[in-house]
Amino acid sequence: MVKVGAIIQVRLGSERLPGKALLPLPFSGGPSLLEHVVANACSAQSLHQTIIATTTRSADDAIKAFCSEMEIPCLRGSADDVLERFRQTAHSYELDVIVRLTGDNPFVMPETIDRAVEQLQQTNSDYIITTGLPLGTNVEVFTRQALEKAAIQATATADREHVTPFIRREAGFNIRTIHCDSAISQLRLTVDYPTDYALAAMLFERLWKPGRPVTHNAISELLQENPWLREINAANSQRQVFVTEEEEMTEAKKLLQDVGFTRALLKLQ
Numbered sequence: 001m002v003k004v005g006a007i008i009q010v011r012l013g014s015e016r017l018p019g020k021a022l023l024p025l026p027f028s029g030g031p032s033l034l035e036h037v038v039a040n041a042c043s044a045q046s047l048h049q050t051i052i053a054t055t056t057r058s059a060d061d062a063i064k065a066f067c068s069e070m071e072i073p074c075l076r077g078s079a080d081d082v083l084e085r086f087r088q089t090a091h092s093y094e095l096d097v098i099v100r101l102t103g104d105n106p107f108v109m110p111e112t113i114d115r116a117v118e119q120l121q122q123t124n125s126d127y128i129i130t131t132g133l134p135l136g137t138n139v140e141v142f143t144r145q146a147l148e149k150a151a152i153q154a155t156a157t158a159d160r161e162h163v164t165p166f167i168r169r170e171a172g173f174n175i176r177t178i179h180c181d182s183a184i185s186q187l188r189l190t191v192d193y194p195t196d197y198a199l200a201a202m203l204f205e206r207l208w209k210p211g212r213p214v215t216h217n218a219i220s221e222l223l224q225e226n227p228w229l230r231e232i233n234a235a236n237s238q239r240q241v242f243v244t245e246e247e248e249m250t251e252a253k254k255l256l257q258d259v260g261f262t263r264a265l266l267k268l269q
Contacts, residue, residue: 044110
């Protein structure tokens with residue numbers, strides 16, 4: 001049997017929103033943000049196990065305590081070499097297929113996980129990524145063989161810190177993309193800034209019921225009734241990891257075009 005598991009990477013050392021993984025959702029009182037991530041993963045039919053991978057730093061002792069209380073498997077590893085932390089976790093729990101999740105994304109849908117895992121297995125791919133969903137809700141799935149290869153060969157700091165750039169960039173991996181259509185694709189549903197948390201708390205306050213995830217359809221309907229909700233965290237920017245220089249240059253040109261810096265844009269042509 002092929003063993004499929006979700007590895008949730010999480011730490012409490014965020015500079016912009018310290019301790020965010022253990023903040024309550026909704027704000028008025030409820031399970032922690034991380035608990036929602038775990039619950040959504042456990043609701044996916046394709047997963048045999050969900051494991052939390054955190055760091056050995058003392059600040060993350062609270063994550064270990066959370067896992068002990070909730071009886072969730074936990075592995076502690078390097079704070080900086082997240083790729084090796086993933087490799088150790090996959091090896092320790094004998095995973096054949098890994099779903100990569102993060103502790104600040106409580107809106108990843110179980111059906112997205114199931115669809116990505118199914119596509120990876122049906123196509124014999126090494127790596128699957130979904131696109132077209134709101135920021136913070138797309139999913140990466142990859143084989144343990146691909147992870148082991150990346151852990152052995154990747155040397156760049158960015159490749160060690162972000163787990164999958166090496167797999168996505170280097171030749172020799174069978175990579176596929178699943179495009180998903182979403183009415184709220186432009187919405188920011190990750191929790192990185194206080195205003196991200198404010199939006200998430202409002203959505204959970206209105207839409208969450210114990211034992212049921214907050215669906216994207218429900219969020220879309222709420223936004224149609226209250227379009228102002230989109231503005232809560234619209235000004236926040238996401239730190240982006242570029243796989244190639246060409247990808248970084250394309251994004252730089254797009255940003256210059258968007259803000260009207262045409263003279264600077266011409267110098268990049």
